[in-house]
Amino acid sequence: MTTLAPLPYSVQWENTHITLLNQQALPAITEFIHLHSVEDVYDSILTLKVRGAPAIGLTAAFGVALGAKQEAATDLADFKKNVTEHIERLASSRPTAVNLFWALKRMKNILQEAQSISAAKEALVFEAKAIFAEDEEMCRKIGEHGLSLFEKGDSVLTHCNAGGIATARYGTALAPFHLAKERNFPLKVYACETRPVLQGARLTAWELMQAGVDVTLISDNMAAHTIHQKEIDAIIVGADRIAANGDTANKIGTLGLAILAKHFGIPFYVAAPSSTFDLSLESGASIPIEERDGAEITYIQGIRVAPEDVSTFNPAFDVTPHHLITGIITENGIITPEFAHNIPNFVK
Numbered sequence: 001m002t003t004l005a006p007l008p009y010s011v012q013w014e015n016t017h018i019t020l021l022n023q024q025a026l027p028a029i030t031e032f033i034h035l036h037s038v039e040d041v042y043d044s045i046l047t048l049k050v051r052g053a054p055a056i057g058l059t060a061a062f063g064v065a066l067g068a069k070q071e072a073a074t075d076l077a078d079f080k081k082n083v084t085e086h087i088e089r090l091a092s093s094r095p096t097a098v099n100l101f102w103a104l105k106r107m108k109n110i111l112q113e114a115q116s117i118s119a120a121k122e123a124l125v126f127e128a129k130a131i132f133a134e135d136e137e138m139c140r141k142i143g144e145h146g147l148s149l150f151e152k153g154d155s156v157l158t159h160c161n162a163g164g165i166a167t168a169r170y171g172t173a174l175a176p177f178h179l180a181k182e183r184n185f186p187l188k189v190y191a192c193e194t195r196p197v198l199q200g201a202r203l204t205a206w207e208l209m210q211a212g213v214d215v216t217l218i219s220d221n222m223a224a225h226t227i228h229q230k231e232i233d234a235i236i237v238g239a240d241r242i243a244a245n246g247d248t249a250n251k252i253g254t255l256g257l258a259i260l261a262k263h264f265g266i267p268f269y270v271a272a273p274s275s276t277f278d279l280s281l282e283s284g285a286s287i288p289i290e291e292r293d294g295a296e297i298t299y300i301q302g303i304r305v306a307p308e309d310v311s312t313f314n315p316a317f318d319v320t321p322h323h324l325i326t327g328i329i330t331e332n333g334i335i336t337p338e339f340a341h342n343i344p345n346f347v348k
């Protein structure tokens with residue numbers, strides 16, 4: 001089992017507050033910030049201090065537990081109404097990663113069942129901790145299944161950061177690399193920088209280097225040339241929402257990589273826990289795609305790189321159609337096409 005010795009937990013429940021590894025500050029500064037209110041949690045998700053689908057979900061769950069603990073209402077109905085408002089506030093932070101809504105739904109169910117305020121406060125903390133522990137376990141299993149797909153010496157390309165810091169621990173797409181390192185199983189990782197906000201350059205390169213994984217950074221527009229020149233064996237990415245037919249929303253740029261994988265005849269894998277599936281959606285066409293401030297494109301790390309007043313279009317995610325996906329690696333095993341038929345055998 002991998003221990004990820006040098007990597008800290010990115011989200012920690014501390015009873016009176018939540019401690020977060022500030023992913024906005026990395027890699028220049030490794031700092032931990034303390035969230036003392038639901039509003040702090042909302043702001044941290046919105047501003048990407050915590051990001052990555054599973055990490056967003058479990059941080060929001062801890063946010064609900066925190067809000068409930070701080071609630072002053074003495075009437076159970078008032079308490080439930082106020083905590084429900086906290087849940088709604090957190091649900092409005094980011095729209096695409098379904099893990100957020102999955103985790104908040106679990107918290108809401110616990111809230112609704114509670115018979116007293118003190119029981120609710122205790123049960124909400126318990127549930128948030130359970131969501132965290134389950135995510136850690138799911139990611140560990142994803143690492144095992146994912147590693148079974150690679151051979152010693154393979155070169156694998158990844159995009160964005162689907163690592164330990166984007167989950168409770170281990171990561172999804174990066175979990176096999178952590179496991180490989182632990183087992184002295186040689187793999188070479190190529191990380192796309194991931195414009196506009198550089199999760200690949202800032203976070204994946206940092207995380208894998210911390211763990212001693214062999215990682216090489218490229219800019220996004222180098223992917224085709226690199227796949228060809230460096231004989232990349234496979235591409236693996238995470239996911240923010242997977243529809244019932246296998247269509248997958250992930251960080252903007254993922255679709256282009258899936259098309260490249262098809263062109264070059266290499267496998268394209270998605271790694272995600274069952275909490276990332278949204279079986280209520282028939283296809284990816286209904287996945288809401290977050291559009292973020294154009295300043296993320298016109299500025300890099302605070303420096304303007306485009307003319308004042310230029311028009312921008314800044315979708316944070318794209319949808320890869322299922323027919324471009326070779327396999328979806330879950331904690332329950334690797335789902336292969338026909339996805340619409342096979343997903344229910346792995347995800348309930």
Ligand SMILES: CSC[C@@H](O)[C@@H](O)C(=O)COP(=O)(O)O
Nearest residue numbers: 051052053160162166238239251
């Ligand atoms: C295990 S994290 C999986 C995905 O959430 C990840 O690939 C991704 O797209 C993250 O986007 P972000 O905007 O950084 O939250």
